[in-house]
Amino acid sequence: MHLQRAPKALLCAACLVLGGTAGGADLTGTVTYTGPLPQRAKVPITIDQYICGKDKDPDDLVLGPKGAVQYAVVWIDNPPAGARWPAEAPKVEMDQNGCVFVPRVAVVPVGGTVDFLNSDRLLHNLHSLSKDNPSFNRTQPRGRTIPITFTKPELVTITCDLHSWMKSWVVVAEHPYYAVTDAAGAFRIAAVPPGKYRLRMWHEVLGDVSREVEVGPQGAAATFDIKTLKAPVQ
Ligand SMILES: [Cu+2]
Secondary structure, three states: OOHHHOOHHHHHHHHHHHHOOOOOEEEEEEEEEOOOOOOOOOEEOOOOHHHHOOEEOOOOOEEOHHHEEEOOEEEEOOOOOOOOOOOOOOOEEEEEOOOOEEOOEEEEEOOOEEEEEEOOOOOEEEEEOOOOOOOOEEEEOOOOOEEEEOOOOEEEEEEOOOOOOOEEEEEEEOOOOEEEOOOOOEEEEEEEOOEEEEEEEEEOOOEEEEEEEEEEOOEEEEEEEEOOOOOOOO
């Protein structure tokens, strides 16, 4: 059966699985940075150049056309009552590939597991700077998968002690109304029931910003246009 012609009841069953709530519409938008930026230099790489290269672009603020910000986290701070992750939450992986974490930011449900991978032909390390979740500090040879389960809501910084420039974040989320912006700065939070919400955005150098948004039966769109840096960029 073609999905577009599926009976309404069937589509609604899909909504339940995906969003954890009955019905709702997309809350979409973009995150941009259109403020001043200092001259940014390449990040020099002094070890393991045969895999890691000689230098790399700074990745603490990744900008696309028109100031599009990648890897901003956007979420509903006051989620609808009964918001919960579906029983079959999506599998989350974070690779170390070319001596960077891919993706730089990942969202995992509370109680969920991130499979940390190493695709590089060298030794990496996983070092969490977590406070609410147990911290971990593990060496990671090539090809070894290290599954880590996160049990408390937290924004966890992950580093590799062997390569000082390597950094990533795991967002341990209590409900599914979270999104991470793509290369076009776009986010999409699916199946949001109509209502008024406080939408929050966090980014490592742009800080933590919130705004009110009203979601109707057709959904809503929201823009975060940031003009000042909250932390120095590389
Ligand atoms: Cu490393």
